[in-house]
Amino acid sequence: MENTHDIARDIGARLRALRRMHKLSQRALAKKAGITNATISLIESGKMNPSVGALKRVLDGIPIGMSAFFSFEPEREEKVFFVAEELVQIGRGGVSFRQVGGNLFGKKLQILHECYAPGTGTGKVKLAHAGEEGGIVISGRLEVTVGDQRKLLGPGDAYLFDSTRPHSFRAVGERECVVVSACTPPTF
Amino acid sequence: MENTHDIARDIGARLRALRRMHKLSQRALAKKAGITNATISLIESGKMNPSVGALKRVLDGIPIGMSAFFSFEPEREEKVFFVAEELVQIGRGGVSFRQVGGNLFGKKLQILHECYAPGTGTGKVKLAHAGEEGGIVISGRLEVTVGDQRKLLGPGDAYLFDSTRPHSFRAVGERECVVVSACTPPTF
DNA sequence: TTTCCATGTTAAATATCCTCAACACTTTCC
DNA sequence: GGAAAGTGTTGAGGATATTTAACATGGAAA
Missing domain, CATH: 1.10.260.40 (lambda repressor-like DNA-binding domains)
Known part of the structure; x- marks a missing residue:
């Protein structure tokens, strides 16, 4: 706190x-x-x-x-490459978020490797924050809700919207759902 | 004032x-x-x-x-969901870029589904432009060069850097290489 | 209707910010 | 050296944020 x-x-x-x-x-x-x-x-x-x-x-x-x-922070040496194990885990529960780069202070771009267990998602409460976000579904099926629109996306499908619109995500079907997403600016 | x-x-x-x-x-x-x-x-x-x-x-x-x-401001109406076939093809040669959203005018975020044929890449000339970019390798092996650093990335590995630094990408090995990347602001 | 609980607003009291003025220190210029 | 002008810091007091505790309104249930 x-x-x-x-x-x-x-x-x-x-x-x-x-x-x-x-x-x-x-x-x-x-x-x-x-x-x-x-x-x-x-x-x-x-x-x-x-x-x-x-x-x-x-x-x-x-x-x-x-x-x-x-979003300012004094400069430091920038890390560019990240092996899979270095992606920091920031999710919990059935949803796992693996973020590229540990400390995004001062950065403009946040990239996440998301993995939803079947039936899990961001919850009933809709998210809404400044910026823009999008992603591409790699595997599984993802139900995306933005404002009053809702759509079921499969592998290769994608989304892109203004993050101030209330939104939520949920994996449907029996397979886990993998998504690569990006936000600008970072929200976590 | x-x-x-x-x-x-x-x-x-x-x-x-x-x-x-x-x-x-x-x-x-x-x-x-x-x-x-x-x-x-x-x-x-x-x-x-x-x-x-x-x-x-x-x-x-x-x-x-x-x-x-x-940086918050009220919403506007726009297209949010894109099925796989709607991702517009903007690549050429052995490299294929499939972009989320056709017209990124006024947008801050560009998301690409990239597919490199074995041995192909962005060419000898290094790219350098304003903004920030990053990505996660989904399959295959990608050699990323940023400034004087070079690294071979595999599935799950990632990169994130300031786009003003000269950079280039090349798929190595015998399999094609799939990457999901993001740029802010859009550069194409 | 009446009661109850939730909402957002507001007056007065307290806690905190912000200014004015001074302080100690260093650098610059004769 | 000494004066003059620069630097950042601090105490007291007026100005303003924040709390406490009330008020007014509206919807839901009896």
């Missing part, structure tokens, strides 16, 4: 890194943002939780969008 | 739409988020600027990430 304090420190670290990356002093940024340098100091040192409005004004001064800010 | 009030109303509208999409009452969401329903009411009606910490906790209750929340 991530508490308010952790969030503040996370925000602070991101802001400090970004500000330095743009070669701005706290005062310079504060002036562009229309707030005081003290606020920026407090935010960066993780000593307070800025309001969304205040953060927005600061980010406008850099400039960077809210969405980009929250 | 966007002022604090506009931001508050924007946040409120997004949150209300998302909450209803997930069929949660203000109180139900408040309980999951660990805050009071009054706060959610005030946020949704645009009467205040929540702190980032408070917003984060609310979004955790939905759940949706910060980045996704700020």
Whole structure:
């Protein structure tokens, strides 16, 4: 459980890194943002939780969008190849999600190797989140529901839609169902 | 110039739409988020600027990430399902690319069902373009070159990298190689 | 009808953010 | 050296977010 304090420190670290990356002093940024340098100091040192409005004004001064800010992370060496065993397991129950890349912080693309046991799925509650997602069925039969549309897909069939539409997945038939899917931006 | 009030109303509208999409009452969401329903009411009606910490906790209750929340926008109607025959053929030579969705104008995600005849590939010239791409090998063996790294991938193995790095693909061995890949943004 | 439970809104009190002003420190320039 | 202007940090107080506890409305069941 991530508490308010952790969030503040996370925000602070991101802001400090970004500000330095743009070669701005706290005062310079504060002036562009229309707030005081003290606020920026407090935010960066993780000593307070800025309001969304205040953060927005600061980010406008850099400039960077809210969405980009929250998917930002200081650079590191990138891992490119992943053998099958390295795909991290993030599913549970009858559904198994194997993700390419362990930490997608700062990434724009999430690719999953999904395996549904017969009759299992994402549950009754529909998912809905920002972004776009799609996939291709490799084997088995997958029932996909998007908004009020529903369709049964077999091997070679595919789907692609805006993730803000409520959606759910369920494997039907007696064989397990394998799907390769992609999301942008990552949602887990 | 966007002022604090506009931001508050924007946040409120997004949150209300998302909450209803997930069929949660203000109180139900408040309980999951660990805050009071009054706060959610005030946020949704645009009467205040929540702190980032408070917003984060609310979004955790939905759940949706910060980045996704700020890139969220209302839905539109479009084609979602594609049977195998509808995947448009855009490959040539020994390589066949079957794309999900015919016209990707305005889309952020491109998903391909790729099939390489033994020994074929994307050619000697390395590709390099904006975006990010990844994929999972379904069958056969694929040699992937990214920058000065090269690796031979088999079924279940995967790759994920920034597309600005020069890269190329080639099927090796005697069997054909099948891969499901994704790009954001689309590059064809 | 009456009661009950759920919804969203709001006033007053408390907790927190944000600013103003000052502080200590370093770098730059005479 | 000393002044001047830069850096980030902190205390006190006014401004604002958040809680507590109530209010008003609406639908469902008796």
